[in-house]
Amino acid sequence: MRHVIVTDPPRADLDHVTKLAGYGVATVHEALGRTGYLGPGLRPVHLGSRVGGTAVTVLCWPGDNLMIHAAVEQCRPGDLLVVTTTSPCGDGAFGELLATALQVRGVRGLVTSTGVRDVADLHAMGFPVWSAAVSAQGTVKATAGSVNVPITIGGQLIRAGDAVLADDDGVMVVPRQAVTQALDAAQARVDKEAAAREAFRDGELGLDRYGLRAKLAELGVEYVSAAENDTRTGGR
Structure with missing residues (x-):
């Protein structure tokens, strides 16, 4: 297997991604024909966050967080770190120290198919995380992986620079080239729901x-x- 760190991949327009996140995952997911959802296995460590960012993708070996450390250097303000492993792993590969390194670089949060730890600290510092597990199990830094390569979580392909949206309803991905279309579709969905809401209030x-x-x-x-x-x- 070839291991690479891809530098400076093209990213979706951050203003558009931020606006898209404001609609919420459920609305955007429905507006795009119920596509892009990363599945019920990813849940917020703490409720109340709604974020959108451009994906920096990380592929790690199970039980090893070396490539998360390598990915920090590739992060820009407005990014969202998205991590998975070559086979399923629930170990706590991410915690408060890595969150501190990401937060100072303007990263908006973490989405990971692995586990996280230091959840009280993450909450206190206001760093949003969506993960498949919470685990005190530590990891090593010994095995090569890749950064900013295409990865798959919950059957969804995520490429570096794609828009990733996350809130209390879950996580979804919008391909970088489809963000403008998604904005139009989400607004149309909001308008349709507003009309239905009024009709229901009137007893229909x-x-x-x-x-x-x-x-x-x-x-x-x-x-x-x-x-x-x-x-x-x-x-x-």
Whole structure:
């Protein structure tokens, strides 16, 4: 396997990424046709953060955080560090010291398929983290990996410079070239939801607004009275 550190990859426009993050992961995910979600395995270490940044990707060996240290040098303000391993690993490969090094460089947070530790310190310093595990298990610094190469988390391909969005609902990736399209789609989704919200406040049902009565009928769902249902089921 070839091990590389790719320097200065092209990045998505940071202002656009920041604006996109403001819509929230669920809205952008739905707006893009339910694509880009990194899966339910990544959860925020602490609730209440909503961030978006340009990805600096890291591929590590399990139980080894050498390449995270190497990646710090490649980070710019507005980046989000995204880490995975060559095979599954929940060890605490990231903690307060690495967060300090990233925070001083303007990195907006960490997304990792591994574990993290020092969670109280991370919370106190306001450094947002999304991880697959929390673990006190330490790691070594002994094995080569790569930085800013394409990686995969939760079945989603993440390239250096892509937009990564993260909040209490999870984490998603938007390809660098699709950020402008995503902004338009997210705003259209927000406008559509605002209209639906007003309709629901006025008493309209989702069954009628979304034409779901016809779908129920198509699927063979029947409306029956309680008495009729008791007759059919023998009161069960």
